[in-house]
Amino acid sequence: MSELRKDPITRRWVIISTERAGRPNNYIKSEEVIENFCPFDYGNENTTPSEILSFRRPNTRPNTSGWWVRVVPNKFPALYKDAELKKSGHGMYDKITGFGYHEVIIETPEHNTSFSKMSDKQINEVIWAYLKRFVEIKKDKKVKYIQIFKNHGKEAGASLVHPHSQIIATPIVPYNILEELNGAENYYKFKDRCIYCDIIEQEIMEKDRVIQKTENFIAFEPYAARFPYETWILPLKHDSNFESIERDPNIIFELSSILHTVFKKFDKTLGNPPFNMVVHTAPFIEGIEKIFHWHIEIIPRLTNLAGFEWGTGFYINSVLPEKAAEDLRREEIL
Amino acid sequence: MSELRKDPITRRWVIISTERAGRPNNYIKSEEVIENFCPFDYGNENTTPSEILSFRRPNTRPNTSGWWVRVVPNKFPALYKDAELKKSGHGMYDKITGFGYHEVIIETPEHNTSFSKMSDKQINEVIWAYLKRFVEIKKDKKVKYIQIFKNHGKEAGASLVHPHSQIIATPIVPYNILEELNGAENYYKFKDRCIYCDIIEQEIMEKDRVIQKTENFIAFEPYAARFPYETWILPLKHDSNFESIERDPNIIFELSSILHTVFKKFDKTLGNPPFNMVVHTAPFIEGIEKIFHWHIEIIPRLTNLAGFEWGTGFYINSVLPEKAAEDLRREEIL
Structure with a gap:
């Protein structure tokens, strides 16, 4: 036990x-x-x-x-x-x-x-x-x-x-979920908007960290990526709960397709890298529907974390997110 | 740059x-x-x-x-x-x-x-x-x-x-330092005491997570250790700043000696394991002298972190801290 x-x-x-x-x-x-x-x-x-x-x-x-x-x-x-x-x-x-x-x-x-x-x-x-x-x-x-x-x-x-x-x-x-929720809640109090929605807005405007955008999803390298080629996938429309996509088989298929694309691009650029994929969705707490925005985080595991990262929680990323996005965008997918 | x-x-x-x-x-x-x-x-x-x-x-x-x-x-x-x-x-x-x-x-x-x-x-x-x-x-x-x-x-x-x-x-x-500082500050507001001092008190009382106690230091496995054989070393007397030991060469030598003991025990029990060691000391902020307590954290790197840990910040530790302390205490050091 x-x-x-x-x-x-x-x-x-x-x-x-x-x-x-x-x-x-x-x-x-x-x-x-x-x-x-x-x-x-x-x-x-x-x-x-x-x-x-x-x-x-x-x-x-x-x-x-x-x-x-x-x-x-x-x-x-x-x-x-x-x-x-x-x-x-x-x-x-x-x-x-x-x-x-x-x-x-x-x-x-x-x-x-x-x-x-x-x-x-x-x-x-x-x-x-x-x-x-x-x-x-x-x-x-x-x-x-x-x-x-x-x-x-x-x-x-x-x-x-x-x-x-x-x-x-x-x-x-x-x-980590509480940490994201607290951050999103503080932002919501300040701006009366979802922080993830604002991030999507800026990413679409700037373009240079975006890997792919489909009708309902966006895949991009986060501005403060902790790891080389760290990639996030978010639904474009605000939604706190991952499981809400169950209503729409087309959305599920679109998600499958963008996931597939990202992993094919990883293989082409990084050669079948080890990775972790996690789905972050709203915890079962009342009243956070407007605050949280479900998403997927994918972390290629290319480097070992060392004492500085463990000691401080400060990650050292050796690849500029804009460069990583450019590498991944460039890969043609057959 | x-x-x-x-x-x-x-x-x-x-x-x-x-x-x-x-x-x-x-x-x-x-x-x-x-x-x-x-x-x-x-x-x-x-x-x-x-x-x-x-x-x-x-x-x-x-x-x-x-x-x-x-x-x-x-x-x-x-x-x-x-x-x-x-x-x-x-x-x-x-x-x-x-x-x-x-x-x-x-x-x-x-x-x-x-x-x-x-x-x-x-x-x-x-x-x-x-x-x-x-x-x-x-x-x-x-x-x-x-x-x-x-x-x-x-x-x-x-x-x-x-x-x-x-x-x-x-x-x-x-x-991570802000995280520890915030936790210690909340506790201080609530109890009017340093949380690390209280932890030392309970560890000495319970004994079963302690590896070694010297005149001025204690080495123990933290109650909620994230990793097998994770070990902390704290000065027994409250002190927020690592650099304050510079005043007393005897204290420095005692710290060197307890560190040496812990690493010799690691070698005997775990066979020269890879590890990270970090010194956590007060950041350069006014008024936190009573709140923070400097310490050393040592993490043997025996397992790879996986998606669950990355996704949630929830660590799964397969070795009971009391068992790890018992293993480390048992090792005779020549």
């Missing part, structure tokens, strides 16, 4: 998940990519926990082949949906039991592929799986936030090469 | 340092450890920028052999002391010219050693160099914060194996 602990100074929560621990150094091994056996391949469905959701051919049984997207509970979960949600003190410290959800979205039966090589249509199916699970997990009123994310490559923390995403639902609003 | 840019949402500053950039992928190469030639070895003093400070044998000339600690400007600085400090807007965004200091402390002429293998006395000399440079740079009133840090091992972002530390002085107070 895991436990949430809060740093009393920064008020940042940490998940202590000792299931993966043991002798010192053991957890290093668990980070290594296992190439020999893949629990996400066709025929190995019985080696994962039972599936929660799958998109599969008619007349195929759950937990057998025939699926094209499959969602299963994480075998080594950081949080547990059956855990009682209990908050308590420990002297001056705070803790919460390890309640939450931790699921894996197996994006395709194909072992050796990636978002850049999949079709728009397959990515579209993956996004549908994100949405279905998001909407379902959100019904649990103990959940305060749902994080959809993807690790690609060992340097990005992926422990399996088979393309997959993850969902972790937490009983508190995570630090 | 570099540039500071501010994320308008989170108000986090980033240093855009394009000196190291060029063609895509070039910056990856620069992260690779260069083993063949070492600019920090005896005899290669002329391959670094001219030394700012050195502790050396009498009758030896600057920028020749004979030193035991040597401080030089970073050859690829992130910030420049000769840059004009100029703040400006860029539409809704903020930027500052790349003013600051970036220096390298070469800790020893010995190429293949580390804090764990050096003597207390040599570490003591390194800390003296930190202090001398800190006090000197602080005289520049344009500097708002001085970050002393050390990267050990490629995974921790070290580009050279020869033992060295770095100092970066910034024209604004970095994000």
Whole structure:
């Protein structure tokens, strides 16, 4: 069982998940990519926990082949949906039991592929799986936030090469989301406008950090990018909730397509880089619909963070965002 | 020349340092450890920028052999002391010219050693160099914060194996320092006490996260450690400023000794792990002497951060801090 602990100074929560621990150094091994056996391949469905959701051919049984997207509970979960949600003190410290959800979205039966090589249509199916699970997990009123994310490559923390995403639902609003929400709220108080909408406005006006703009989305390098080739994708029309796109299959397909384009451009420019992708959406708090603006952040993991970054939270980015955008724009996509 | 840019949402500053950039992928190469030639070895003093400070044998000339600690400007600085400090807007965004200091402390002429293998006395000399440079740079009133840090091992972002530390002085107070300061300030308003002093109190009372306590310092695993074996060292007596220890050579030696002990224990338990070490001290703001408490944070870099951590700021730590402390306490140091 895991436990949430809060740093009393920064008020940042940490998940202590000792299931993966043991002798010192053991957890290093668990980070290594296992190439020999893949629990996400066709025929190995019985080696994962039972599936929660799958998109599969008619007349195929759950937990057998025939699926094209499959969602299963994480075998080594950081949080547990059956855990009682209990908050308590420990002297001056705070803790919460390890309640939450931790699921894996197996994006395709194909072992050796990636978002850049999949079709728009397959990515579209993956996004549908994100949405279905998001909407379902959100019904649990103990959940305060749902994080959809993807690790690609060992340097990005992926422990399996088979393309997959993850969902972790937490009983508190995570630090970075609160940080964005607070920033957006202060701006809203000052300007009576969404800060993300204003950013989009300036990016469209300036052009030089934009990678692609479609009818409903924009992909660009943020002005103060922390990492070389860090890329954000935002819906052009103000919307706080990622899951609201479920209403419109065309919008979902358009999102799949712009995502696909960005990853193809990454491959061309950076050569299949390791990356993390995260969806930032409004936490489950009343009255923030006008303030927050859902978006996707993609971070190629090209450099190791060092002591200065850890010490100060000050990132050193060696590539000008305008230069990164130019590199990515230039790449022709077949 | 570099540039500071501010994320308008989170108000986090980033240093855009394009000196190291060029063609895509070039910056990856620069992260690779260069083993063949070492600019920090005896005899290669002329391959670094001219030394700012050195502790050396009498009758030896600057920028020749004979030193035991040597401080030089970073050859690829992130910030420049000769840059004009100029703040400006860029539409809704903020930027500052790349003013600051970036220096390298070469800790020893010995190429293949580390804090764990050096003597207390040599570490003591390194800390003296930190202090001398800190006090000197602080005289520049344009500097708002001085970050002393050390990267050990490629995974921790070290580009050279020869033992060295770095100092970066910034024209604004970095994000993480503001975050700690704000947390400490809120606590002070509420309790009329320093939060770090209260943490020390509880750690001494509970004992199970403590690694070592000496007359003036305590080394322990923080309650909400973000990383396995994350270790903090704090002075027991309240003090906001790292540089204040300059008054008392015995305290400096005691700090050198507890640092040495912690690194020897790391080596025994984790086998010469890559790590980052950062000194957190009060930024140059009036009236925070009672609120802030200087300390050292040491982070072994054993795991790769993944999308969940990037997305949420929520760290998953697989080793219970009490277990990590027990492992480290158990190691006999010869």
